[in-house]
Every structure is written in structure tokens, then in C-alpha cells.
Amino acid sequence: MHGAENADADAVVIGSGMGGLAAAALLTRLHGWRVLVLERHWCAGGFTHTFSRPGGWRWDVGVHYVGEMGQPGMPRDAMQVVTGGAVLWSRMPETFERLVFPGFEFAIRAGAERFRDDLRAAFPAEGRVIDRYLRDMRRAQAYVGSLALRGSVPAPLLSAAGLLFARRRRLALQTTRGWLEANVRDPRLKAVLGARWGDCGLPPGQSAFLVQAAIAGHYLDGAYYPEGTAARIAEAAARVIEAGGGKIRVGTEVAAILLDRGRAAGVRLASGEEVRAPIVISDAGARNTFLRLLPDEFPLKFRDQLRATAPSIAAVTLYLGLSRSPAELGIEGENLWIHDGFDHDALWKRRNAVLEGEVAHLFVSFPSLKDPAARQHTAEIIASVDGDAFLRWAGTTWKRRGAEYEAQKARIAGALLQAAERRIPGLRDLVAYQELSTPLTSADLTAHPAGEIYGIPATPDRFRRGWLQPRTPVRGLYLTGADALLPGVVGALMGGLSCAAAAAGPLTFGKVAGEARRIAATSARSSAPSPSTA
Secondary structure, three states: OOOOOOOOOOOOEEEOHHHHHHHHHHHHHHHHHOOOOOOOOOOOOHHHHHEEOOOOOOEEEOOOOOOOOOOHHHHHHHHHHHHOOOOOOOEEEEEEEEOOOOOOOOEEEOOOHHHHHHHHHHHHHHHHHHHHHHHHHHHHHOOOHHHHHOOOOHHHHHHHHHHHOOOHHHHOOOEEEHHHHHOOOOHHHHHHOOOOOHHHHOOOOOHHHHHHHHHHOOOOOEEEEEEOOOOOHHHHHHHHHHHOHHHEEEEOEEEEEEEEEEEEEEEEOOOOOOOOOOOOEEEHHHHHHHHOOOOOOOOOOOOOOHHOOOOOOOEEEEEEOOOHHHHOOOOOOOOOEEEEEOHHHHHHOHHHHHHHHOOEEEEOOOOHHHHOOOOEEEEEEEEEEEEHHHHHOOOOOOOOOOHHHHHHHHHHHHHHHHHHHOOOOOOHHHEEEEEOOOOHHHHHHHHOHHHHOOOOOOOOHEEEEEEEOOOOOOOOOOOOOOOHHHOOOHHHHHHHHHHHHHHHHOHHHHHHHHHHHHHHHHHHHHHOOOOOOO
16 A cells, blocks of 8 residues: 555545546555545536436436447456446447538448448548558557556656657647548548547647547447446446545545645645645646646746647537437437538637527437436537637626526527537427536536636647656646546546556556456356256
């Protein structure tokens, strides 16, 4: 066990998002650490949080689907260890996404061969380009492995690995649009390959090809949804942490990271209470960690660079409670990416048109069709928007922001529903309840500046910043979550694994698979029928 005299825990974690829970649960289960997780919100989970409304409707705020949960592999193994194997994953339909453009649609089916064959069938003249895309996607995706090792592997070994992966690094750290423009002629194929840019947090002209490749590869074998909503993830992780002697404290805001002779020594809460620990792990994001929680006098060479970094994507989400199943409208549980054109960067520039009632792009999800445990039918409609557009209401109280704010929300909600209705006729008739969230909601609940949902933007430059990794310049202080590795739920999960390895040693990576196998074996034995005594 890692510890120090007068410590309240072996490690204290700031924030209970996917990255914070993952780091805490992995350190607990794999290394026997006693971890205290501190959460400012009244409910643990971050973007794995769910909420409900009278009538039995329940929605996830951030988890809409994940990949790689069907077969053993690092993402599934890490999730199994973090949750103690207690989360069941429901497989989405074979066609799990539809990309919708003016006069053209493309269905994404599970399976790498199906994806390739469907692309070839839709674009028969682009066969070589499609094969090149799949090859380069895998090469760029492989570069993620070297990023995951930062902070846990000695610098000389990491430098050697960097030389080995130099060509992949160049491939990975171009923009997605750069790769598309250099390789693809058909504008519709460019649109299809770049269509899921909402998962990357930026359009193709700004996002690193690394992130586009990692996410596309992540979903090659299909998609999954947690039975009983994503709240099961936080609930299961909490049990793992508490079984190891740790604890999750909600409604507990951290005001500052304590330092002792330049080393992290714990945290000071907004209440004035101090919590001592030899290891501090921050899931509050790089901006909050380095610009708000650390003392200004601690020297950080990259502070100005971080201050100058633009926020990542923010979003408005329309949560719908439905009176009947959307299956009546031909929906089988797939997600829809609906675009008002083929140029995604042009659509991005129009993102704030939603404030005036026009929608350039949107994502539509039907959680109740993905979740066998759902009691009532639901839908979610999401569009990107600038968080700064809502700054005039910053500092106001949730549900008490005034008539102008409510009018703005009503205008946005009407536009989102109308845009979804054009592709899914009859959806409006199923709506029994609706509620819109804005970036202010995200900012209030997560403390992310301007309500950004993916942390530091996933540009090529982001991955060139050596300081944006689990091991920080402050001894004993580590970064977890999306800013430690990649955006998204599984990106934050793997950021948690990288953080745990940086804090407890690189053998952490090797322990994950073995522990996942033990959990699976224990689960199989406990679910096996008892021998008959008849």
C-alpha cells in the first residue's frame, strides 16, 4: 500500500468523472490503495451521470454508445476491472449509425469487412482510397499506444519508441481534413469519412487524424450501451473503491491543491477542510488543474499557452420523453448524424445558427431502444454551439435564469425538433415531455470552462504538448481523464489507466488483463447453476 504519515488516504482524486473513477478503481483493485474521491456535484459520475423526470423517463447526459465492449482487449478489460464486471453491455443493432446528408444516406454496420464492403459499394471508383483509409486508420490508431505510455515509461524508452513510430506520428498528427484532401476526390466520400466529427469534438479541418482514426477504429466491430444507463458505471466503480477502504464524497468542492516543498500534499476544500494524501489525481481537466487549483506562484512554463488555448466543443441537448416507441417510425436503435451539407468545416462555422432557429448538423440518439432495462421511451437531440454564446447568463441560478434565457432555450428546442422531424417524420407526435440543456448546465455540473465537454481540443498541436499527459511537473500530482489521453468516455477511461500506471508503475498495464480474467471467471462461477440435489 502506498501511504504517508498523517495521510487521510493513499491518494485523493478530484472529480468523479470516468477518468477519476477509473484511476481510483484501478489503483484500488490492482494495487490495494485506499482512495478518496471528491465530487463537487451531488451525484458521482461526471458525464456518466443520468437524470430522471416524473413519468419514468431517464436520460444519460454523456454516454450515447461505446465500442470494444464485446471482446477482451484493453478497453473492455479496463472497464471490467473498474466496474468489477458488474456492468452488462447491450449490443446495438448491426446497423448502429446512419449518416444523413441532403439526398444521400450511408449506413454504418458492425464489422470491419462490412464497413469496407459498404464503402466500396457506395463508392465503387474509390476502392483503393478506401483500403488506404482503413490501413492509415489502423496505423494512426496504433500511435495512441505510445501516448498512453507517457508518464509511466522511462523517458529514454519513450524516446526510442517515438523514433520507432516516427512515421505513424506524422500520419497521426495531421488534420483529418489534411488526410482527406490529400487522398479522396469524391466529396460524398469525404463527407462520410468525416461525418462523426462530433465524437472528436472538432470538425475535420481542426481535429487530429489520430483522434478520427482512434474513434473510427473503436467502433469497427460495432457499438454497445450499458444496461440500466451509464449510471451503472459510477455505481459499480464506487463499490470497487469502497470495497478497498476508499470513499466517494459528493457535494464536496476542491478549492486548491496543497503543496509541501513543491510536492502535492493533498487538497483544501471550499469549506476550508484540508485532506492530506501523498498522491493527488485531478479529473478536473487541465485548465482547472493548472490555472485554478494550483497556486499561481508555482512555476509552470506552459500556463500562458494553456490560457490561450481555445475551448473545445460545447453543446445543446434536447431530452425527449416519448409516449410510444420510436420503433413505430422505423428506428431500430441506431444513432443518426444529420448534416445540412457535405462540407463539415462549413457546417461547424454555422453552428451558432441554432441560436436563431436554424440547424446545420445534429446527432439523434434513442437510449430506450438501446437499453433492455428502459421503462419508458426516450430520445436525445444534440447540436454543437459556442459556450460563450451563453456567457450573458453566467452566474445565474439553474432554473432561474430569466425569461430571455427561457425564450432562447425554446427557440433552440423548436429548431432541433423540427430538424429531426424532417428526417424522422412523426417524431414530434410522440413527444410527451421535453427539456433542453445548454453549456451553462455543463459548466455548473462539471466546472468545465464555457461548458466544454471534451476538455482540451483534440487538435494536432494538443498531442505535441509534452506537458499534457498523466505525470505533471508537480511531484505527486497526476492528471486523469480526457486531457490525459483522448476525448470521450473510453478515452477518459484509458486516460485513467494511463494515470494509474504513471502513479503506481507501468506494471499496471500488465495487471489489467489478468484481473479482468479473474473477474470473468468469478462471475461465471457465481452464475453457474447449482448441482441438482434431487
